[in-house]
Amino acid sequence: MDKRSLTQLTERFRESEKRTEILRQELAAAIRQAAADDVPQKDICEATGYTRQQIRRIVLAGETETAAQP
Structure with a gap:
């Protein structure tokens, strides 16, 4: 392996x-x-492979970002 x-x-x-x-x-x-489109959290978890907690954090982070914008 050279530089x-x-x-x-x-x-x-x-x-x-x-x-x-x-x-x-x-x-x-x-x-x-x-x-926001009311897709059940279970379906989001199955599609993404994320846990329910991860989904909640992502959704809440988006709400926090939206609230912080002027």
Whole structure:
């Protein structure tokens, strides 16, 4: 492994981290929308693989963000 290869791999990793963060935010928005559309929490859990507690935290975080905006 040379320095150039290591640098390229590191760049690919950083790009994947950015994509992952964007997808995480998109999924959180979709979860909040599903909750607002009265999709049962059980169905959201099954679709995402998240626990009920994780879903509640995501939904509550969205409510907190909305309340904090002027």
